[in-house]
Amino acid sequence: MHPVVTLREISSETVRRVTDLAVAPDQRGLVASNAVSIAEAYFEPKAWFRAVAVDEELVGFAMVYRDPPAGDFDVWRFMIDERHQGRGYGRRAMELLVEEARKDGATAVTLSVLPGERSARDFYARLGFEETGRVRGTEIEMRLPLT
DSSP states (O other), X not given: OOOOEEEEOOOTTTHHHHHHOOOOXXXXXXXXXXXXXXXXXXXXXXXXXXXXXXXXXXXXXXXEEEEGGGTEEEEXXXXXXXXXXXXXXXXXXXXXXXXXXXXXXXXXXXXXXXOSTTXXXXXXXXXXXXXXXXXXXXXXXXXXXXX
């Protein structure tokens, strides 16, 4: 039986496990910690965040800016714990995020990624994201059209 990947609400019982998840040491400068992301989410009403779970084990974190009336669905944070990378969990979790964007009626999913040797840029490109040519600070914007 294949493992089931889901996006789960974070609770008082699971928040510590989510904040303990981390990317590999050479990826740490590429994504904010889950603790910082969760704290920031509480100050943005349109932030939506979930733990990535495989069966009953928490393996990652996703946070998006979600504004259905405006058609915005922007992935702010996405990570899979270093112990669980390379198993297809990130791909499936992104597919679930795309399903959420479609439910919202969004026409695209956007995100930004830092360039570099351990960047997730190629991962997103394999999922169909394309560079838009826009730069947000030092990050490259990528977009996945949903139409």
